[in-house]
Amino acid sequence: MSSRPTIHQVAKAAGVSISSVSRALNGNTSNPEMVAKVRAAVKQVGYVPSAVAQSLKTQQTGQIAFAMEDIGNAAYLAMVREIQPRLREDGYRLLLHATAADVQDEIDVLESLAQKYVDGLILCPIRVTDRHIEALRSPAVPVVVIGQLPDHVGVDNVRTDSRQGARLAVEHLYAGGARRIAFVNGPADTVPGHARYAGYREGLRACGLEVDELLVEVGDFQVAAGQAATERILARTDVDAVFGANDLIALGAMHALRSAGRSIPGDVQVAGMDDTTLAETSFPPLTSVSLGSRERGGIAAEMLLARLHGGTEPAQRVTVPPSLTVRQSTVEVSE
Amino acid sequence: MSSRPTIHQVAKAAGVSISSVSRALNGNTSNPEMVAKVRAAVKQVGYVPSAVAQSLKTQQTGQIAFAMEDIGNAAYLAMVREIQPRLREDGYRLLLHATAADVQDEIDVLESLAQKYVDGLILCPIRVTDRHIEALRSPAVPVVVIGQLPDHVGVDNVRTDSRQGARLAVEHLYAGGARRIAFVNGPADTVPGHARYAGYREGLRACGLEVDELLVEVGDFQVAAGQAATERILARTDVDAVFGANDLIALGAMHALRSAGRSIPGDVQVAGMDDTTLAETSFPPLTSVSLGSRERGGIAAEMLLARLHGGTEPAQRVTVPPSLTVRQSTVEVSE
């Protein structure tokens, strides 16, 4: 692992100064002979510029960080797949931080920004605490937050409205003929759990239905919990639709219903949320509320890039509306 | 975005030299008063060391790159989820490269290593060409390759044996009573497609069965293709088991079988490959051959870390054997 050639060896090989080498390589010269000479020398000695030295001088790293809870989560995965190519187009490398839903980790990421190892950050906080807000007050580099942020925080922010999304799902199930619409939620003390439950109730109300607590169960956001919760509901009351707070839960509900001999959507309609690939590949394919993860990722990337390109307008706030992807697990009623 | 304080402001605030600040911060001093003074000054001016400047001086970036085709692929996802926390333990940040299965991109990644923006690389090549081998001859930083590598290439390498894995699946289906075992493959001209088909035939032979081309179909590695291919097979011949070349294909096969009114595993057993979360969450849960993606990721991380910690032994080569995860989509026979 011998040390790589530096700009000095190139200069010596070309018989010119290091300034000329730098200029030739960065296109800041108009002498084609010089360029040719330098290029030849570069090839000869096998020179590749040091990214670190360039960064120290230019104060730019060409790197952007994306911090989220867990890349295994389908929503974040969708974002990364959108963000990475977009950043790459502009010559940025992507750095991944998995915070494992640890608030301290998120704060650490925010504070480590002062080390200047990246030019910007896209952050998906699991929760927004006072410490987040404090750390976001004057970040060392531009930051874009994906998720809900209090209005007074002056940081670019792209969000969605899962409450509204849950309402969409309920209204769709109602339109398909359902009257006893069960809801299987994740933990109620999480931001998404809270919002989705609120949307569920709001949807019922909008359809003129009462909230019946017999129809509501809570687990975590996984398949097994969705299945178990649905079984509990089936054991105590009648149901003609199940709305799962995410696709995993809805998938579990389908398993429970199938085991109980109910046909989908004939006997019971099922809808989920997040519109992951799981929804496409399940049997039957699952109707799901899309929260626009891909789109939010793309928008966040654009916002950050705009800042890095010198954008100086006040903090932006974009909301991606939820939308319903209807598949065979529910009944579609044409108008 | 005012410029951050440097070590000089700390030195001035503490009334000492920058060398003393550096020493105090890096634990290279034995004067507790000095440490206290410096710490106070650091806090006072809000100093955070520049990662870039440190890198230039120490010739280490604290970053490691992971390059694969597409993070959306469940196998690579599993690897990242294993690699990232492990690297983090040792203080390394993870950089993600998605090459979109473009050979030129992979070569670019390899060559860009000379820019020294990372301390090491874990590479999952989609195919190994002469250009790869050339680029791997003397990489600027340590590299670990996940995948098949010719023996003469002196690079740390962790691999699996999907041929052997396919054979495992076939033998398991046979043991469960299957005699007409269909195989739905992905493209035969890919490395995995080729190996899995070879393993399928080998498994049949080991069980004393003939290869019947009526039982073999090809599509791509997706659910829809698996479903369509299975329908084609069902239309022309009898089947009592379907082995899908990956979990997506197997899932598609289950859809086709269910639509045709066949019970799983009563009428037809189904097995897949890769043992992704899809296999756990399908209905019924899918028996699948694990190619040890998580484990391979973990081993690759350990290998790289060993190099970075100064390991200088000759190139290692580790093979993770495939294993079968039996779930409800097949019949288990106890001995």
Add this chain to the structure above:
DNA sequence: TTGAAAGCGCTACCAA
């Protein structure tokens, strides 16, 4: 133990 100073490899200013 402390401080001065020499770089790490590059870019960009300033003179020539």
Add this chain to the structure above:
DNA sequence: TTGGTAGCGCTTTCAA
């Protein structure tokens, strides 16, 4: 147009 040179912010050697 070219070359010398001053840093970018840090670590580490060398004297004091």
